[in-house]
Amino acid sequence: MLRQAGTALSRALLGSCRDLAPIVVVISAFQVMILRQPFPEFFSIAVGLVLVVLGLALFVVGLDIGLFPLGEALAEEFARKGSLAWLLVFSFLLGSGTTVAEPALIAITREGALAVSEAGLIPHTQASITGYALGVRLTVAVSVGAAIVIGVLRILRGWPLPYFILGGYGLVMIMTLFAPREIIGLAYDLGGVTTSTVTVPLVTALGVGLARTIRGRDPLTDGFGLIALASLTPMIFVMIYGLVVH
Amino acid sequence: MEILFNPTKLLLATAKDVVPVLALLVFFQMVVLRQPIPRPGRIVFGFFLVLVGMACFLGGLDLALFPVGRSMATMLTENAVRGSAASWTAYGWVYLFAFMVGFSTTIAEPSLIAVAGKAQEASKRTVSAIGLRVAVALGVAVGISLGTFRIVTGTPLYLYILVGYTIVAIQTILAPKVIVPLAYDSGGVTTSTVTVPLVTALGLGIASNVPDRSPILDGFGLIAFASLFPIISVLGYAQFAQWMAHRKGRM
Numbered sequence: 001m002l003r004q005a006g007t008a009l010s011r012a013l014l015g016s017c018r019d020l021a022p023i024v025v026v027i028s029a030f031q032v033m034i035l036r037q038p039f040p041e042f043f044s045i046a047v048g049l050v051l052v053v054l055g056l057a058l059f060v061v062g063l064d065i066g067l068f069p070l071g072e073a074l075a076e077e078f079a080r081k082g083s084l085a086w087l088l089v090f091s092f093l094l095g096s097g098t099t100v101a102e103p104a105l106i107a108i109t110r111e112g113a114l115a116v117s118e119a120g121l122i123p124h125t126q127a128s129i130t131g132y133a134l135g136v137r138l139t140v141a142v143s144v145g146a147a148i149v150i151g152v153l154r155i156l157r158g159w160p161l162p163y164f165i166l167g168g169y170g171l172v173m174i175m176t177l178f179a180p181r182e183i184i185g186l187a188y189d190l191g192g193v194t195t196s197t198v199t200v201p202l203v204t205a206l207g208v209g210l211a212r213t214i215r216g217r218d219p220l221t222d223g224f225g226l227i228a229l230a231s232l233t234p235m236i237f238v239m240i241y242g243l244v245v246h
Numbered sequence: 247m248e249i250l251f252n253p254t255k256l257l258l259a260t261a262k263d264v265v266p267v268l269a270l271l272v273f274f275q276m277v278v279l280r281q282p283i284p285r286p287g288r289i290v291f292g293f294f295l296v297l298v299g300m301a302c303f304l305g306g307l308d309l310a311l312f313p314v315g316r317s318m319a320t321m322l323t324e325n326a327v328r329g330s331a332a333s334w335t336a337y338g339w340v341y342l343f344a345f346m347v348g349f350s351t352t353i354a355e356p357s358l359i360a361v362a363g364k365a366q367e368a369s370k371r372t373v374s375a376i377g378l379r380v381a382v383a384l385g386v387a388v389g390i391s392l393g394t395f396r397i398v399t400g401t402p403l404y405l406y407i408l409v410g411y412t413i414v415a416i417q418t419i420l421a422p423k424v425i426v427p428l429a430y431d432s433g434g435v436t437t438s439t440v441t442v443p444l445v446t447a448l449g450l451g452i453a454s455n456v457p458d459r460s461p462i463l464d465g466f467g468l469i470a471f472a473s474l475f476p477i478i479s480v481l482g483y484a485q486f487a488q489w490m491a492h493r494k495g496r497m
Contacts, residue, residue, distance in 0.1 A: 005295075022350035026350045027311070045310045048306040049310045052303055052307055054299075054302050055299045056359075059356050060360070065295070066292015066296060067296060069289065070275070074274060077279045086278050097270060102263075103259065104442050161430065176404050184404065189469040192473040198263050198296070204364050208364055219368035220428065230434060
């Protein structure tokens with residue numbers, strides 16, 4: 001097992017060097033040519049790059065031997081046993097549970113609540129700002145959970161994805177007309193930040209695993225689409241939240 | 247120099263991300279489905295690698311990329327403002343920087359690497375992982391530079407989004423059906439660990455340096471651009487590949 005992991009790791013290390021090359025080129029080109037300044041703290045930047053390369057490689061290998069097999073085993077088991085209720089409970093928890101603690105979400109809702117309070121929509125007190133940020137965060141978590149549930153049902157039933165996505169964006173546009181102006185930018189951005197580095201691979205493994213196990217479903221056309229729904233629903237739900245609160 | 251790299255704190259922070267997921271999976275596998283975990287030692291080892299990998303990755307970014315990226319974003323916008331504040335063309339370097347940052351960070355995005363690999367596997371290699379990643383990265387690059395243009399000119403966000411999704415709707419009808427779900431997914435995948443912090447810093451930096459822009463009203467919205475344009479570019483890539491195949495078939 002260790003030797004296998006070793007060869008996988010060395011291949012992944014090579015891959016992550018290649019992946020990071022563009023970043024290094026861009027940063028050094030701008031630093032040297034346009035800003036005409038030497039690197040500040042060259043040593044710490046070099047250490048940082050080594051860590052990034054190593055971290056990326058470990059992450060990719062870890063996904064392949066840990067997260068993906070477990071996620072797919074679960075998906076297959078669910079599809080075989082046919083316990084729909086449990087599968088939907090699992091989908092909801094997977095979506096909302098991993099979103100609630102997402103650091104990027106916590107940071108951006110705090111910024112958003114500050115912006116909204118400075119615009120005078122909610123009282124400018126610590127308590128109301130914290131409450132608002134928490135409200136948005138919970139709304140996003142519930143909406144991601146709902147999205148994974150809808151997406152899993154879609155895979156099981158074989159409904160075509162474009163109707164959901166285009167219909168959903170139609171809804172977003174209609175909501176944009178009614179929602180308070182200050183929350184629109186935040187709501188649009190929240191669609192993108194919700195899906196974290198651990199959740200995305202796992203949700204993808206779940207979708208592809210389900211589509212592969214159920215007869216008549218194609219892993220490529222039916223297995224993908226969960227992330228798309230999870231980036232769509234937060235926009236709608238957060239704008240509804242904005243309408244209700246203000 | 248303050249010490250940015252704190253291994254214990256980073257490991258704890260990533261553990262908060264990873265452990266609930268692992269707990270959820272184990273609970274459902276063992277309690278609800280009553281199945282043994284396949285090869286538990288290997289899986290625990292894999293999760294351990296994910297944990298350490300994410301901690302190294304984030305710590306490394308904090309040391310190497312973020313300070314440089316942030317200072318560069320402010321320096322570039324300051325230079326542009328000093329040049330000529332009136333015209334948006336003075337921000338040429340800003341757009342170029344946004345484009346290149348968008349492209350290079352997306353190529354290195356861990357979740358995109360994972361999803362592209364899955365797509366290659368699920369499509370039995372008709373979708374190439376690296377081709378998909380380049381298409382997505384180009385989409386993010388165009389999206390972010392257009393997004394910085396929007397901040398500089400101060401035009402309303404929803405107009406761009408509306409036009410963007412109209413294009414997506416038209417492409418959905420025309421593009422090969424198999425690629426559509428994957429293309430939609432690549433919109434959400436692109437924006438996680440690497441891209442979001444850098445892009446947010448860029449947006450806020452520009453909005454606070456350009457005259458008459460408020461970071462609150464104009465600073466948000468770059469991420470929305472970065473999730474919209476990959477859909478267009480991936481659908482476009484598939485359309486192009488289909489067109490090429492069609493032409494080859496006729497000749």
